Amino acid sequence: MDYDIAIIGLGPAGSTLARLLSPSFKIIALDKKNQTGHDGFHKPCGGLLANDAQKSFVRQKLNIPADILTDPQIFSVKTIDLQTQLVRNYQRSYISFNRHKFDLWLKSLIPETVTVLHNTLCKEVRRIIDGYQVTYVDENNREQKFTAQYVVGADGANSIVRRMRYPKHSIRQYVAIQQWFAEKHTTPFYSCIFDNNLTNCYAWSMSKDGYFILGGAFAKKEANQHFEKLKQKLTQQGFIFSDLVKTEKCLVIYPNRLRDFYTGNENIFLIGEAAGFISASSLEGISYALDSAEILSKILNSGQAKPNKLYYQKTLLLRLKLYSKIIKAKILTTPMWRKLIMKIKIQHIETN
Numbered sequence: 001m002d003y004d005i006a007i008i009g010l011g012p013a014g015s016t017l018a019r020l021l022s023p024s025f026k027i028i029a030l031d032k033k034n035q036t037g038h039d040g041f042h043k044p045c046g047g048l049l050a051n052d053a054q055k056s057f058v059r060q061k062l063n064i065p066a067d068i069l070t071d072p073q074i075f076s077v078k079t080i081d082l083q084t085q086l087v088r089n090y091q092r093s094y095i096s097f098n099r100h101k102f103d104l105w106l107k108s109l110i111p112e113t114v115t116v117l118h119n120t121l122c123k124e125v126r127r128i129i130d131g132y133q134v135t136y137v138d139e140n141n142r143e144q145k146f147t148a149q150y151v152v153g154a155d156g157a158n159s160i161v162r163r164m165r166y167p168k169h170s171i172r173q174y175v176a177i178q179q180w181f182a183e184k185h186t187t188p189f190y191s192c193i194f195d196n197n198l199t200n201c202y203a204w205s206m207s208k209d210g211y212f213i214l215g216g217a218f219a220k221k222e223a224n225q226h227f228e229k230l231k232q233k234l235t236q237q238g239f240i241f242s243d244l245v246k247t248e249k250c251l252v253i254y255p256n257r258l259r260d261f262y263t264g265n266e267n268i269f270l271i272g273e274a275a276g277f278i279s280a281s282s283l284e285g286i287s288y289a290l291d292s293a294e295i296l297s298k299i300l301n302s303g304q305a306k307p308n309k310l311y312y313q314k315t316l317l318l319r320l321k322l323y324s325k326i327i328k329a330k331i332l333t334t335p336m337w338r339k340l341i342m343k344i345k346i347q348h349i350e351t352n
Helices: 012-020 051-059 099-108 160-165 220-236 286-302 307-314 316-332 335-343
Strands: 003-008 027-030 076-081 086-091 114-117 121-128 131-137 143-153 173-182 190-194 203-208 211-218 244-253 268-270
Touching (some): 003 012, 003 131, 012 027, 012 099, 086 335, 121 160, 143 160, 160 268, 286 307
Parallel strands (some): 003 027, 003 143, 027 114, 076 190
Antiparallel strands (some): 076 086, 121 131, 131 143, 203 211
């Protein structure tokens, strides 16, 4: 084998794994992003760090640099039900940051012992004797190959590793659309928006560094149409969509069964969103990316036999926690239950 471990994708999951693996391994990592500048892939993401992700940073003794943080830091979420016209305010201790800078920072922490190929695209992962052959297109658009004993799919919702090796393990997908506008609101805010006429998932907005961001997850066939209808409804609610700066799109998975969480087998491992590890109730995935990478790194570093079985066992609590998020999502996206919760004002904070 050319390498002991190949990591496909260097988002939070892949970068964390590459950093935590023992330097005794010969490791190669492929990533669609460039390490410098604004070229290459950008993950469409509002950029909020939840409590569980903050705890992962505490365990790993990491501090976020100031230049990654954004302004302002907001500690409440305005929840809006467009069907009932109910509005509630809930306290949340998110940290707001620039997602692209955040990803590049995590990549910069990968030790030099790891071979990192930037601006590359994985095309195929093929089983061979004692390992796998990986085919990729490099930054000069040339097709290259290498072999590795272990392959880790850390390549997100549309993971090619999961699709090629486990085609039967499909997870429901939505199209996430996000637009950036020049900020015109007098008071910056976050919001979480529900409207079952447009999506049985949810939408979001946030103020960040002089921009106002609106995003939402929609069924594939009607995504663009329903996003525009959402903007029209929110304009009537006082939202201001001024000069459009950019539009971003990506696929996002929406797990709704326990078997949607799949960790891999036969020396292939799935971590982060590639394994289905994303909250159905908030679409938050960074904390689960960090946690699953940390779990897998300890297993591989220990050199124990049957690492796939052990990884499956060690992620049991993670999968059960994510299943509880599926139950929570079913409640929040059911109009009757959502209306009841908002009516009785559980944890709602009155504003002046």
